Amino acid sequence: MAEDLSLLNLEHQLLASMYRISSELNTSLNYIESSDKILKVLHNECQLHCGMLTILDRTRDILLIKSVHSPLPNSMTEQKQVSYKVGEGIVGEVLRQGSSIVLRNLGSDLRFADKLALYDYDKPFICVPLKDTSANVIGALSAQPPNLTDANITLLTKFLDMIANLIAKNVQLAYQVESHQQRLKDERDGLRRKVRNNYSFRNLVGHTKSMRQIFEQIRLVSRWDSTVLLRGESGTGKELVANAIHYNSPRANQPFVKLNCAAMPDNLLESELFGHEKGAFTGAVKQRKGRFELADSGTIFLDEIGETSPAFQAKLLRVLQEKEFERVGGTATISVNVRIIAATNRHLEEDVANGTFREDLYYRLNVMPMYLPPLRERLQDIPELAEHMMQKLSKAQQRKLSLSDSAIRLMMTHQWPGNVRELENTLERASVLSESGVIGADLITLNQVDIGLSPGLVSSAPSPVQQVAMPSGRHDFVTTSRENIPDERERVIDALERSGWVKAKAARLLNMTPRQIAYRIQIMNIEMKQM
Numbered sequence: 001m002a003e004d005l006s007l008l009n010l011e012h013q014l015l016a017s018m019y020r021i022s023s024e025l026n027t028s029l030n031y032i033e034s035s036d037k038i039l040k041v042l043h044n045e046c047q048l049h050c051g052m053l054t055i056l057d058r059t060r061d062i063l064l065i066k067s068v069h070s071p072l073p074n075s076m077t078e079q080k081q082v083s084y085k086v087g088e089g090i091v092g093e094v095l096r097q098g099s100s101i102v103l104r105n106l107g108s109d110l111r112f113a114d115k116l117a118l119y120d121y122d123k124p125f126i127c128v129p130l131k132d133t134s135a136n137v138i139g140a141l142s143a144q145p146p147n148l149t150d151a152n153i154t155l156l157t158k159f160l161d162m163i164a165n166l167i168a169k170n171v172q173l174a175y176q177v178e179s180h181q182q183r184l185k186d187e188r189d190g191l192r193r194k195v196r197n198n199y200s201f202r203n204l205v206g207h208t209k210s211m212r213q214i215f216e217q218i219r220l221v222s223r224w225d226s227t228v229l230l231r232g233e234s235g236t237g238k239e240l241v242a243n244a245i246h247y248n249s250p251r252a253n254q255p256f257v258k259l260n261c262a263a264m265p266d267n268l269l270e271s272e273l274f275g276h277e278k279g280a281f282t283g284a285v286k287q288r289k290g291r292f293e294l295a296d297s298g299t300i301f302l303d304e305i306g307e308t309s310p311a312f313q314a315k316l317l318r319v320l321q322e323k324e325f326e327r328v329g330g331t332a333t334i335s336v337n338v339r340i341i342a343a344t345n346r347h348l349e350e351d352v353a354n355g356t357f358r359e360d361l362y363y364r365l366n367v368m369p370m371y372l373p374p375l376r377e378r379l380q381d382i383p384e385l386a387e388h389m390m391q392k393l394s395k396a397q398q399r400k401l402s403l404s405d406s407a408i409r410l411m412m413t414h415q416w417p418g419n420v421r422e423l424e425n426t427l428e429r430a431s432v433l434s435e436s437g438v439i440g441a442d443l444i445t446l447n448q449v450d451i452g453l454s455p456g457l458v459s460s461a462p463s464p465v466q467q468v469a470m471p472s473g474r475h476d477f478v479t480t481s482r483e484n485i486p487d488e489r490e491r492v493i494d495a496l497e498r499s500g501w502v503k504a505k506a507a508r509l510l511n512m513t514p515r516q517i518a519y520r521i522q523i524m525n526i527e528m529k530q531m
Helices: 002-027 031-045 075-079 089-097 150-198 209-221 238-247 266-274 310-322 348-354 359-365 379-397 405-411 419-433 482-498 503-509 514-523
Strands: 049-057 062-068 083-085 101-103 125-131 137-144 228-231 256-260 299-303 324-326 333-335 339-344 368-371
Touching: 002 031, 002 150, 031 049, 031 062, 031 137, 031 150, 049 089, 062 089, 062 137, 083 089, 089 101, 089 125, 089 137, 125 150, 137 150, 209 238, 209 368, 228 238, 238 256, 238 299, 238 339, 266 310, 310 324, 310 359, 348 359, 379 405, 379 419, 405 419, 482 503, 482 514, 503 514
Parallel strands: 228 339, 228 368, 256 299, 299 339
Antiparallel strands: 049 062, 049 137, 062 083, 101 125, 125 137, 324 333
């Protein structure tokens, strides 16, 4: 009767301990941290002393000690560097056979490998397996009870087996979360590599002097956090340069947030950049972080900064100076560590003189100005740019595309008021019209606009006919607009001089027919020299 009463008390004690152990397992996915606390509960409350948790390392097929509870200092248990091979010791045998082992007297079993010098040879020993949902052994849980009756030892074994099942589920969940996090990390790193590759220096095309200077400036300013002001006509690639600066800087792994300041009115622009508090205005149903807050530790790109009003510029100036702001409708000051890259196609000096752009903001932005040249000033880059764009179009359309020499020559006679964006649109339009994939001069449609007009006020009327079709079986030749005559005339004269003023040789140097070069000599009023 006394023995039954003792067994009943033990069951009540174990039930109370089970609740505490379950609570510990539910508080964290770090099973190693949880197991340290669980082994302590087993030791202090359940008469299961010196608990040890070992987990299978699948790559090496050994059991590694993850947690040991020892009431006395023990250098071996603190290091936790001990491992068990399959079949080695009691723990290794549990791994091999996949079932529990219970010893009434530890010293009587020769399989025991006393690697920790922790257990009493005159007492029992219990070791139970941890199994996953497929009944595969993923570890072992062991402990040493005092000398109790067989009924008590059996009860403690069942209890330890239940604890092992709970720990096994926690271990599996931790593995799944870790695996998922690793996949997300790999995907993130892959996307970062892809983005970096997309905005690396290899994607900045050009070999002219002006573009080489731009590349050198990007390399230099990328190292530091100085504010950069990108200036140039629309379509010159300011956003591409901003991407290159960020993704080649120490902030490359941090957010890169973009905003077109001309795309929204001031009241929405303030909320978009600084965020707002719940109830700040009609429709503000919840708190929202602004672009500056989202870009913390990274870079923010403010495109079309010249289109903002002086009232908004005053609010923007404080962020640039102090790197702090308040959300719309809020009072708490928020500090951010953000690099500023701004861009504009306006003549800010004139806007400052006219009073439409704040002078103090101009000097705050104009720390490191970069002027991107229009395409008409680097026509020599067109073949390289066109080839780069054709590769992108070929990939997008999943077919091989190519440009004829006559198409390239035609494009090099155009002024490109829309700059690189116009060139890209022209090639995409031509590729759509090309059934064979070969783009000739007949598929290149060029528009003539007045480049002297202000942005947004240009004319898009089509230009006069710029190519003359020859009879069947003969080559095409391209007429030259008057504004292109000086550059083209110099190229023709240079070819004639290199060829000893022999038209046929000069035509081959320019990849033209004799008739084409003769036509140019005539319309350009070139005086032929006699050698």
